[in-house]
Amino acid sequence: MGKFSNRYIGIYPILLVVLVITTLISIKFGAITITFEDIYAALTKVYRSRDQLNLTERIFLDIRLPRALTCIVVGASLAMSGVLMQALFRNPIVEPGLIGTSSGAALGASLYFVLGATFKIHAGVWTLPIAACAGGALSTLIVFFLSRNKIGGNRSVVGLLLTGIAINALFLSGVGFLSYIARDPQARSITFWNLGTLSGANWYSVIIIGTSSCLCMLWALRYTKHLNALMMGEEEALFLGVNIKRLQLTIIAINVILVAIATAFVGVISFVGLIVPHLLRLTRGSDNRFLLLGSALLGGILLSLADLAARLLLMPAELPIGIVTSIVGVPVFIILLRKNNYYF
Amino acid sequence: MIKVECITVRAGQKVLLDNISTVFEPGKMNLIIGPNGAGKSTLVKVMSGQLKPASGNVFYDGKELRGLSDEQLSRMRAVLSQNIDLAFPLNVLELVMMGRYPHFIGKPGPHDEQATEEAMRFFDVWEMADRNYMTLSGGEKQRVHFARVLSQIWFPVAGQPRYLMLDEPMTFLDIHYQFQFMHKLTDLLKDPELVVIGVVHDLNLAARFGDTILLLNRGTVLAGGNKEMVLTKENILKAFQLEPFIHQNEKTRSLNLFFE
Numbered sequence: 360m361g362k363f364s365n366r367y368i369g370i371y372p373i374l375l376v377v378l379v380i381t382t383l384i385s386i387k388f389g390a391i392t393i394t395f396e397d398i399y400a401a402l403t404k405v406y407r408s409r410d411q412l413n414l415t416e417r418i419f420l421d422i423r424l425p426r427a428l429t430c431i432v433v434g435a436s437l438a439m440s441g442v443l444m445q446a447l448f449r450n451p452i453v454e455p456g457l458i459g460t461s462s463g464a465a466l467g468a469s470l471y472f473v474l475g476a477t478f479k480i481h482a483g484v485w486t487l488p489i490a491a492c493a494g495g496a497l498s499t500l501i502v503f504f505l506s507r508n509k510i511g512g513n514r515s516v517v518g519l520l521l522t523g524i525a526i527n528a529l530f531l532s533g534v535g536f537l538s539y540i541a542r543d544p545q546a547r548s549i550t551f552w553n554l555g556t557l558s559g560a561n562w563y564s565v566i567i568i569g570t571s572s573c574l575c576m577l578w579a580l581r582y583t584k585h586l587n588a589l590m591m592g593e594e595e596a597l598f599l600g601v602n603i604k605r606l607q608l609t610i611i612a613i614n615v616i617l618v619a620i621a622t623a624f625v626g627v628i629s630f631v632g633l634i635v636p637h638l639l640r641l642t643r644g645s646d647n648r649f650l651l652l653g654s655a656l657l658g659g660i661l662l663s664l665a666d667l668a669a670r671l672l673l674m675p676a677e678l679p680i681g682i683v684t685s686i687v688g689v690p691v692f693i694i695l696l697r698k699n700n701y702y703f
Numbered sequence: 704m705i706k707v708e709c710i711t712v713r714a715g716q717k718v719l720l721d722n723i724s725t726v727f728e729p730g731k732m733n734l735i736i737g738p739n740g741a742g743k744s745t746l747v748k749v750m751s752g753q754l755k756p757a758s759g760n761v762f763y764d765g766k767e768l769r770g771l772s773d774e775q776l777s778r779m780r781a782v783l784s785q786n787i788d789l790a791f792p793l794n795v796l797e798l799v800m801m802g803r804y805p806h807f808i809g810k811p812g813p814h815d816e817q818a819t820e821e822a823m824r825f826f827d828v829w830e831m832a833d834r835n836y837m838t839l840s841g842g843e844k845q846r847v848h849f850a851r852v853l854s855q856i857w858f859p860v861a862g863q864p865r866y867l868m869l870d871e872p873m874t875f876l877d878i879h880y881q882f883q884f885m886h887k888l889t890d891l892l893k894d895p896e897l898v899v900i901g902v903v904h905d906l907n908l909a910a911r912f913g914d915t916i917l918l919l920n921r922g923t924v925l926a927g928g929n930k931e932m933v934l935t936k937e938n939i940l941k942a943f944q945l946e947p948f949i950h951q952n953e954k955t956r957s958l959n960l961f962f963e
Contacts, residue, residue, distance in 0.1 A: 451790075592787065592788070597752075597773065598751065598753070599777050599805055600773045600777025601773065602773055640792065645792055
């Protein structure tokens, strides 16, 4: 008895401790090194006016801390979305960047950047996240329905990836067109979007991405059991009482919100959603409840490390974080492809 | 009891099941036999609720299948299908626990852990609980799925029949486990409220264990009833285009078919 539930418990505290340590390291190092005394001093003065703080304390409170927290929530969002996508498509090499969600969100965001100013469309602080969500939802649904086999209703990996490539190309060329017609500052921000960057992180992005990732996690936790059943295929899941259509639409909706809101603020960051669930599967197994909670923590850890690398490698200049995750992620993707014998 | 009434299933122009009506009684080993393409699996799919027929009705003890939700069905009806492949590595205990999914929200309770353990011991797979499912042999995988499917309807509910549907369950089993599995099913049938319906290929296995046998051919019922009525020379010849020698032992009532 109890054999079942104790299997996964032990790993959460370890991940949590590692997350705190990496976050502290990520805060400490950068163009200016912040000591732990500075951090403590700044934390005691949180509620004071910014004028009373010295430069290091202000860098900590207004730049480093929101950036570190954004890293955590973005990493969690992308990694959880990887878990959900992989479970939904029943395939370990699926990733939000590969099946169009990110590029759709990028197109939605670019449309807002270019046209929003021109046509004076502005619905408050939520305009950008909503535009990104709409784009992400559109591209994901297109890939989801086009990759469906007409006869069996199953998705082949090849069909899925090829459809993803086509839709990605379409949406990214849309982004390219927008940056071509855009004025210079707009074009520059679109370019940054495509590469992914956390340099724009602030408290506003922490709060919005944090809220969306927490709500989506709670929402998705209700469906981890259904997603586990889906591992055996749609038929078997049906026999276990799972309403497949409703499950698919719900999971896609959760995904789109997770990825699009993160993408709206930090741009396209690929491969986090691929690597994190894979690493967790190596440690304990594939139970989706464990993968979802574990990914939220490990995603934050890995993205904090990637961000640290992005800031330190070319100091004082900064590398877009999407480049760092791609450099690490592509080899992992190829190893996964070879290991699972998906030959093309 | 499962009652099938005038079921017709079409795939394009092809008629898979043609106006089939039959009844499967509880407490009996109901076996379905027939040549390839006769519609055996299709009938199981219709009865399990996976496939909607073009016309006709299925009744679970008087209740129309259409009126039952997926959740309601999943708490009283378990189905073992052919060829299940797992998308991700999982340990055996977790896989068997999936059978309990219809019965809990969130985390499994002691009741669910008890059901899985008992079902796993029943099929001698408890020792494999911590092994990775992917590393099991075909026969071991099959037995794990027996345990999973059975754990889904492990506990009898008063006044509520349980239904077990098996689509070619013996595919990966050697003769030892085939007999062992059929004996275990026979044991389970001591519960008079359990309805077991199984598709089998081996006619001798059907003759040995089937209380009632349904012989399908080209989407219609060729014969149904006890083995002496169904496994006749004429029926077998008509369905399989092979003439059998039927050996009947009067004392043990056993019946064997031989082909040359």
